[in-house]
Structure formats: structure tokens, C-alpha cells
Amino acid sequence: MHCLSAKSMASKPGLLTDWPWKHLGSFKYVVLAPWVVHSIYSYIVKDENERDLSNLLIFPLLLWRMLHNQIWITLSRYRTAKGNSRIVDKSIEFEQVDRERNWDDQIIFNGILYYLGNMALKGGSHLPIWRTEGVIIIILLHIGPVEFLYYWLHRALHHHYLYSRYHSHHHSSVVTEPITSVIHPFAEHIAYFILFAIPMLTVANTGTGSVASFAGYITYIDFMNNMGHCNFELIPKRLFSIFPPLKYLMYTPTFHSLHHTQFRTNYSLFVPFYDYIYGTTDKSTDALYETSLHRPEESPDVVHLTHLTTPESIYHMRLGFASLASKPLTSKWYLWLMWPLTLWSMMLTWIYGKTFVVERNIFNNLKLQTWAIPKYNVQYFINWQRESINSLIEEAILEAEERGTDVLSLGLLNQGEELNGNGELYIRRHPQLKVKVVDGSSLAVAVVLNSIPEGTTKLLLNAKLSKVAYSIAFALCQRGIQVATLHMDEYNKLKANLGTEAANNLVLSKICTQKIWLVGEGLTEEEQWEAPKGTLFIPISPFPPMKLRKDCFYYHTPAMLTPNYLENVDSCENWLPRRVMSAWRIAGIVHGLEGWNVNECGNSIFNVDQVWKASLRHGFLPLKMSMDSKPF
Known part of the structure; x- marks a missing residue:
């Protein structure tokens, strides 16, 4: 595969x-504010015959462009995770996500130029909704001059001088996403806008422009750009059979994908005609199109089954906002402005009501997928929702079984004891299951035990008594570490389950003197403030406690650092840092790597030492105290 190193050439x-506006960071949108405010104010205060609807519609057009791009991002990530019709198998990593984070800069830039054009050009304001002649002119000018000039501009950008200074930034992404299409240096965008402005300036100066022609042309450019970089083939073959010349008038995702992998072929913008004329069409274009189009959906070896957490969590998933997904889940103030869209997404998930693929990873030769149930945290605590949730989990297990999956691990609340007996419900219902159901408790216990500082002689267990909590308490008491609890009922339950010898190290504490606390998601604010200064909070559940104390330390939830050879990692798992994976998810992967032909669910727990050693052997590493765990 002939592909130049973009990083080395971008020096x-x-x-x-x-x-x-790079220095403005997240506040870059303020550069549009004066234009937007002026357009709204002018429309309100002016007489009806002087109002300019086309000026007012520029801002909605910009919002539509952002929504349009986001739809393509979500669709592309969903389809490439499933695998059907995927073009390039290589991975996307955090470096690419960070580089492509500013994809909306070109929309801001274009928006300012639209406002300037509306003010400066006589034919750029007070536009009618539709004019047929203007639409025809734009189509003809795009197919002719625009496509022709772009072809030669693009070839010039691949000359070493321009490539090393500009275009290499775009080609850093060998595996493309829809937004890769607009990741260029500022100077390139100036050139592209001048090029695409040819049809719009022509109709504006000839008085044939309209809202439909401008908005339609901009939407067409966005659509074709996104489609060409989506990394899955979606153009049906019968379309070219019905109208064979279409092959020369419209490119396909595979056509442009070859430009990113082979570099010196398929230069055309959207119309491949000029590549055929000048002999720069890649010879493998037709073959790759056929192969990608008929590529089946991928069958994973290991599936991790998770769910949505908060209403805003949909934006933090890999299928949501790429920039948010690439960082640990935290609350963002501006997401409150998106509540209408959030409510719509919640309704959509409830109506759709089916488990969906979130992401795919590769661990050596093991194919991994993460599936999500369209349910939120709050629904898991509603009794009448449990049957629906269990049905979704059961359907996911049966689907994994049908697809030949070896292991399915239950994440977050999908393994609740009250919900399904830590997954045992499904084993009882389907005793002949070949797919192994893993709740990951053993590795969660191992991670917590290995997170406790050496030399610890006493600690406080302040968490809901679960399978993990019982196992941790038993292991600690056997090691001679004093385990204290705050509540009598928890003390009695633990004592009854630990056995006589281990129970000797169990105490009921009324005064919180311990500086190591093992906590669950139910830790209250009052309890946190009772802890001594310098207390180390170690979560034992998948959900982290609120970090209220600046004079205390907080560990991450049970998790491990993944090895570098885990591929296609470009998003964070909930609130965990980059390339860190929860113990429950890792347990399923290790189960698959080791080929253990047993379930880990119900009251039983897998060998803690064995699963810990296996995780280390496969390259997973314990987390050192991170910045999050230091006083802040």
C-alpha cells in the first residue's frame, strides 16, 4: 500500500x-454572535417589505450543517462498528480524534463569508425561495469549472512543497471519518471557498439566486464530502446498472477511500470524470467497490453489554460527539442548551427499543464489540422496568449466541443481583447456551485488592453488600486486615457470611478513624465529610462517588490500563481516562483470550488470583494513582 507518512511531511x-480564532478555544463561536444578533434584530425592527429572510436564514443553515455532519458521524461510526460494507479495516485512535476536533471551524468561517456576501452583493440579499434558472446554472458550473479546477488544485496540493506545508494535515487520516473531509489548514479552506463560490457568485451577480439554490448547493457539498469519507460503501450497484454513465458523474466512498490509502490516484472532487480523462483512476477502484459492498456484518468473539447512564450520556458515547467521547464523561454546561435534542434522543431510544453496536476493537486476533441497551440508570431502579430490561439483555445474549460469540460480559447495572441474580437468570432459562456469560466480579475484586496500599492494617467498607463486597471483605479478613462497617445490619450480614475465623477481623465502627474507605455508588455527602483528612476513597462498584473533598484522595472505579496492541481505541469508557477499561469489561476479554469454558455469574465467583495473573499476562496493567486521585 503506497501511503506517504503525513506526520513526517507536516514539519x-x-x-x-x-x-x-484558535486562541479562543471553546469560545470561538462568539465571532459569529455579532452577525447573528444583527440579522435577528434587523428582521424584527424593519418594515415587512424591507425584511431580508435570506439573511435571517443564514444562522439556521449553519445549524443545519452541523446537525447534518453529526448525523453522518454517528451513522459512519455505527456502520463501521457493525462491519458490513466497511472499506478500510485499520484503526482510528485518539490522535486522529484530537486532530479532527475543529471540524466546525469551516462552518464558522463560511458563516462569516455568507453574511458578508449577503451585505456586499446586490444579488445576495432579499432572495426568493426558488428560481429554476439559478439552480440549473449552479449545477452546470459545478460539474464544469468547479470540478475541473478542483482536480488540478488537488493535484497541485500533492506536490511536495504544498503537501508538506498544507495538505499532509488532511492525509494524516488514512482511515477516514465524515469530518475528515473538512480537516484542512485555514489557507486550504480559503482556496476551497473561492472555488465553491464560483457558482454562487455567478447566480448572485446575474440575479438568478435563491434560498433553495444556495442552501441546496451547500448541503450537496456537505453530503458528498461526508459520504466520500464515511468508510463504508452505501451506493447500490443497481444504480450504476440502471444508468451506466453515473459511474463518471458521481464518486463512491470506496473511490475516495483509495485516494487516502494509495495517495496519487482518484483526485476528483465528486465527479470522477476527470480522473478517467487524465488517467489517474486507481486500477483497484471497481474491485474494492465490489468487495466492500458485499462485506458481511462482523461476528465478534467477545461482546461487552453496557447501557446508557444519564440522558446526556448519548453524546459521550462513541456514536455521539467524537470530541466528548474521547474524554472521560463529565457534565458540560452547554449540553443543557441541547435539552430539546436530548429529549428527542431519549424518545428515539425508547421507541427503537433495541440493543445497538457502540464500538469495535481488536485484541490481537480477538474481535471485540461493545453493545448498548437503550435504557438509562434510573430505569434500572424502577420495578416495572425490570422485565423489559431483562428481555433486552436476554435478546442480546441470544443474538450473541446466534452469531457465534464466545463470551458476553455484563457491564454497569446489567448484572444487578435484584435484576437478574448477577446474570444467573439467563443461564437458568437457557442451560444449553454456548456463549459464556461473565459478570466480571472476580477481576473487580482483584483490582480493588491490589489497589489497597501495602501495609494497610485497617479500613472501612461503606458500600452496598454485593457479591463483590462480600468477596473483598472475606479476602481482607483472611489476610488479617481489620474491616470496619458503619451499620449494624451490614455488620451482621457480613459476619454471617465470612465464617468464624475471618469474622474475627470484622468490627462495627461508630467513629470513622480509618483513612482507607472502600465505597460504593451510594456514598452520601454526609458520610464523605465524616472521613478524616487525607482519606483514600477506593470505589468497588462501576460508578464513582462524587468528589467533594479537596483534602482527600479518590481512586478510579475498578479498572486497568489496556496494552498498546488493543486497537481502534478512540473513546473513553464512561468516566475512565483514555485507554483505561473497566474490570468488568476486561474480565470478558480475558475469558475469551484464555478460552475458559465456564460462566461467571450468580453467587459463584471465578478464581481471583487466576484472573488477575491472566490479565497481567495479556498486557493489562494496574492503574497508578492518577491526577484524579490527588487532592484538588
């Missing part, structure tokens, strides 16, 4: 590489 950034 000479050219003039106007960075965007003018």
Missing part, C-alpha cells in the same frame, strides 16, 4: 495554517 507548516 513545515505554511502561511495561514492555523485558524484566526
